[in-house]
Amino acid sequence: MNAQSLDGAQSQVPPPIAGEAPLIRIKDLKVYFDLGVRREIDQDRRGLGIGVSIIGSFVGRFIIVWLAVVLDVYPVNIWARILFSVIAFGIAFLISSAFALLILGQRIRRVVKAVDGVSLDIRRGETLGLVGESGCGKTTLGRAVLRLTEPTSGQIFFRGTDLAQLSNSVMREQRRHLQIIFQDPYASLNPRMTVSQIIGEPLETFHLARGLAKKKRVQELMEMVGLSARFLKRYPHEFSGGQRQRIGIARALAVDPAFIVADEPISALDVSIQAQIMNLLDRLRRQKNLTYLFISHDLRAIQHVSDRVAVMYLGKIVELADGKSISQNPLMPYTKALISAVPVPDPKIEAKRRRIVLEGDVPSPINTPRGCRFHTRCPYAVEVCSEIEPQLVQIKPNHFAACIRISPAEPDIDRVAPGAAPGLRDHPASARA
Ligand SMILES: Nc1ncnc2c1ncn2[C@@H]1O[C@H](COP(=O)(O)OP(=O)(O)O)[C@@H](O)[C@H]1O
Ligand code: SF4
Numbered sequence: 001m002n003a004q005s006l007d008g009a010q011s012q013v014p015p016p017i018a019g020e021a022p023l024i025r026i027k028d029l030k031v032y033f034d035l036g037v038r039r040e041i042d043q044d045r046r047g048l049g050i051g052v053s054i055i056g057s058f059v060g061r062f063i064i065v066w067l068a069v070v071l072d073v074y075p076v077n078i079w080a081r082i083l084f085s086v087i088a089f090g091i092a093f094l095i096s097s098a099f100a101l102l103i104l105g106q107r108i109r110r111v112v113k114a115v116d117g118v119s120l121d122i123r124r125g126e127t128l129g130l131v132g133e134s135g136c137g138k139t140t141l142g143r144a145v146l147r148l149t150e151p152t153s154g155q156i157f158f159r160g161t162d163l164a165q166l167s168n169s170v171m172r173e174q175r176r177h178l179q180i181i182f183q184d185p186y187a188s189l190n191p192r193m194t195v196s197q198i199i200g201e202p203l204e205t206f207h208l209a210r211g212l213a214k215k216k217r218v219q220e221l222m223e224m225v226g227l228s229a230r231f232l233k234r235y236p237h238e239f240s241g242g243q244r245q246r247i248g249i250a251r252a253l254a255v256d257p258a259f260i261v262a263d264e265p266i267s268a269l270d271v272s273i274q275a276q277i278m279n280l281l282d283r284l285r286r287q288k289n290l291t292y293l294f295i296s297h298d299l300r301a302i303q304h305v306s307d308r309v310a311v312m313y314l315g316k317i318v319e320l321a322d323g324k325s326i327s328q329n330p331l332m333p334y335t336k337a338l339i340s341a342v343p344v345p346d347p348k349i350e351a352k353r354r355r356i357v358l359e360g361d362v363p364s365p366i367n368t369p370r371g372c373r374f375h376t377r378c379p380y381a382v383e384v385c386s387e388i389e390p391q392l393v394q395i396k397p398n399h400f401a402a403c404i405r406i407s408p409a410e411p412d413i414d415r416v417a418p419g420a421a422p423g424l425r426d427h428p429a430s431a432r433a
């Protein structure tokens with residue numbers, strides 16, 4: 001089997017199911033947030049900058065105290081002298097730090113690369129789980145697909161139309177088919193509107209129903225999500241968290257969408273309620289032939305609901321496969337670490353399990369590490385990992401991963417010879433970062 005680059009010229013995205021076009025095709029999507037220009041001292045000269053600030057603080061304090069003595073304003077009382085000295089040191093520190101920044105720093109444009117070149121197919125009728133640590137870009141990706149956040153570049157094909165190219169007014173019409181369910185069901189519902197108004201609002205916006213027809217449709221939607229139609233006139237605060245999420249789901253379903261981004265829909269709920277909401281979403285998907293992008297940082301939830309799982313790290317998809325392969329045979333060290341953090345209910349298996357503990361936090365998406373973005377935390381990293389940026393390639397049938405230390409010939413990183421990076425040979429599109 002040949003490695004197939006997703007970023008090379010041959011194919012940007014995993015192949016769709018034979019004969020069936022994907023509902024959503026994302027191509028090289030980027031979402032960058034420009035935080036403006038700031039003066040900064042780069043990493044190599046940071047030590048020098050700190051040195052200048054500290055030495056400057058002592059020298060400055062000495063000059064201020066000397067001037068105070070010369071001008072005869074130096075306090076007599078010992079405590080007042082200590083206070084004077086501390087204040088003088090603080091002022092000198094601020095001045096010398098500003099001076100160090102001025103002479104050693106340079107103007108740097110700070111750009112958050114929240115989504116940095118994602119290519120992905122979402123197949124009709126599937127639940128594609130998107131998992132990754134907090135801050136890796138899941139929400140931004142989900143919102144960008146719906147153009148609730150404007151992409152910086154890339155394409156988002158929905159039924160063959162590139163949403164990224166549509167004018168705002170045409171996009172508004174398309175929104176009927178593309179809905180979102182939010183994490184916090186309370187914050188996302190207007191507290192001054194009744195349930196009937198909340199669920200009925202999209203019906204009016206898209207001119208789908210009015211008057212009695214609207215009321216009947218709202219009642220139907222409430223029953224569909226397991227809420228009694230008797231609650232029509234109630235306000236969000238009169239409901240529990242799980243019930244509020246059901247209202248959010250009913251509102252998203254009101255316009256008969258084809259695709260729903262469910263952004264951490266269960267994270268704010270009690271564990272006992274989470275399974276109910278996941279089962280509800282799954283039932284509705286089957287009944288109404290919906291397609292979901294299900295976002296969660298919780299791998300257990302993702303494994304439970306997803307047909308395929310995409311693992312995201314610092315703005316990139318690093319592994320993509322069906323749910324079973326991801327949970328039973330993860331290829332990427334990052335995915336292995338996420339899986340190993342999920343407790344197993346059987347105490348015997350749990351006791352024998354090997355844990356991969358990730359050191360430190362996710363690096364800042366402003367200064368993403370060179371080469372493989374995961375190399376700063378990866379227990380399998382070798383020197384070349386900090387130089388070469390791996391591409392997402394097919395390692396096993398329909399199982400894609402972005403790691404230069406594995407290859408279709410040797411997909412198990414634990415069996416790769418120490419220091420070897422066989423993937424380099426099979427990843428022709430791997431580029432110097
Ligand atoms: N509007 C914004 N302006 C600047 N940075 C943002 C904005 N929205 C998100 N980010 C940054 O983009 C990165 C990804 O955020 P997000 O998509 O919310 O991650 P996740 O959903 O995986 O937790 C984070 O570093 C976040 O701080
Ligand atoms: S390329 Fe290197 S750093 Fe990245 S996941 Fe593979 S082994 Fe780890």
Ligand SMILES: [Mg+2]
Pocket residue numbers: 138139140264
């Ligand atoms: Mg999020």
